[in-house]
Amino acid sequence: MIEPMTNWAWSWVVLALAAGAAGSEVSDHGLPGLGEEEIAQLATADDTRPPDEPALYPLLRNAAKWDPEAVRAAERSAATPDWSDVVDDAAAHRGEVVRVEGSYAGRQRRVELLRAGPWGEKVTEWGIVVGRGTAQERVVVVYLVNPSDAPVAPRAGASVRLVGRFFKTWTDRDAKGQQRRYPVVVARSASVVSTSSSGGAAPALVAAVVVLLAGLFAVRWWTRGTGGHRRQGARREGADRIDAGTEYDLPEDPAEALEQLERSAEG
Numbered sequence: 001m002i003e004p005m006t007n008w009a010w011s012w013v014v015l016a017l018a019a020g021a022a023g024s025e026v027s028d029h030g031l032p033g034l035g036e037e038e039i040a041q042l043a044t045a046d047d048t049r050p051p052d053e054p055a056l057y058p059l060l061r062n063a064a065k066w067d068p069e070a071v072r073a074a075e076r077s078a079a080t081p082d083w084s085d086v087v088d089d090a091a092a093h094r095g096e097v098v099r100v101e102g103s104y105a106g107r108q109r110r111v112e113l114l115r116a117g118p119w120g121e122k123v124t125e126w127g128i129v130v131g132r133g134t135a136q137e138r139v140v141v142v143y144l145v146n147p148s149d150a151p152v153a154p155r156a157g158a159s160v161r162l163v164g165r166f167f168k169t170w171t172d173r174d175a176k177g178q179q180r181r182y183p184v185v186v187a188r189s190a191s192v193v194s195t196s197s198s199g200g201a202a203p204a205l206v207a208a209v210v211v212l213l214a215g216l217f218a219v220r221w222w223t224r225g226t227g228g229h230r231r232q233g234a235r236r237e238g239a240d241r242i243d244a245g246t247e248y249d250l251p252e253d254p255a256e257a258l259e260q261l262e263r264s265a266e267g
Contacts, residue, residue, distance in 0.1 A: 029074035029097050029163070032065050034058065039095065045168045047090050051143070051184050052113055059095070059165050059186040063145040064118040066188040074163040075099060075191060081166070083130060083138055087181055090169045099163050100140050100185055102130035104192075106156025111143070119145045126153070126190065128160060141170060141182045146189050154192045162190035 034042070038058035045055035078099040086093045105127035112122050124144040131137045142164060144151060154160065164187030174180045 029077050030067075030070040031074055031097060031163075032062055034062060034095055038062065042095050042167075043091075045090075045094060047169045048171070051141075051168065051170055052111075056113075056143075056167060056186070057115060057117065059167055060117060060119055060123070060143070060145050063164065063186050063188045064147055068189065071163060071188055072191070075161055078163045080130075083140070083183055084136060086166060086183055087138075087169055090166075090183075093166050094168065096166050097163060098166050098185065099161065100128055100130065100142060100187070101161045101193075102128045102140070102159075103132055104154050104156060104158045104160050105129050105139055108153040118147050120147060124151060126160075128162075139174075139180070139182055141184045142190070143167075143184065143186045144189060145186065151190055154195055158195050159193040160190050161193050162187045164188075 038061075041058050042055050044053075046053060074097065078097050080099045080101055081093065081096070086098075107125075107127045109125040110122045111125045113119075124146065126142045126144060128140045128142055129137065130140055142162065144162075162185075164185040167184045167186050170182045170184050171179060172182060
């Protein structure tokens with residue numbers, strides 16, 4: 001006779017099913033899955049503590065194994081979460097593969113961890129602003145695990161994109177000293193989509209430089225022309241005045257005109 005399963009046995013079945021579901025979710029994006037022990041350790045995350053706690057290290061070890069080609073493919077297939085839901089119920093989203101897309105906040109730090117691993121002794125911390133200009137605007141803190149070389153920080157406001165695993169929320173003070181809850185994501189690397197925050201700034205700068213150079217050329221042309229007239233008048237024997245009204249039949253091309261004026265001044 002088969003005895004009914006106890007509550008203890010059912011709990012292990014539920015845990016195994018949860019582990020399998022998490023693994024299949026990650027495999028959809030071509031990234032290594034989390035093992036049963038890693039899931040159990042991740043579940044101990046405390047959203048009231050700083051990020052450097054035991055629950056962080058399963059995600060660091062996992063992200064260090066990600067293949068760069070698989071990461072780029074996952075950037076296109078992973079979904080951008082509703083960050084409000086993630087922050088409100090962090091435990092329900094812990095370990096999920098998410099896409100973070102926004103603008104670089106202009107802050108990079110090399111954070112030294114309590115434990116070393118394939119990532120070395122430090123990870124690179126970025127702040128990424130998501131939902132800029134909307135009611136959902138917030139900063140996502142990202143730990144980048146790149147064991148070969150740390151990514152170079154782009155300009156503040158540059159568009160960036162990455163795929164990573166959601167870890168926890170972290171309460172800290174912002175630049176104004178106010179308490180904020182930040183989602184923390186662990187990733188291998190990030191892609192810089194655009195290096196400038198405004199597409200119209202560069203053309204305007206180029207136009208300003210062109211106008212400035214044209215003005216400098218005109219001043220130089222006028223100065224050399226009048227100087228040539230004066231030198232020519234001064235060389236005339238017995239001249240009582242400088243003939244500043246001499247006219248030249250100049251070509252229309254500015255470079256040729258300048259060259260002719262210089263030849264006249266020398267002659």
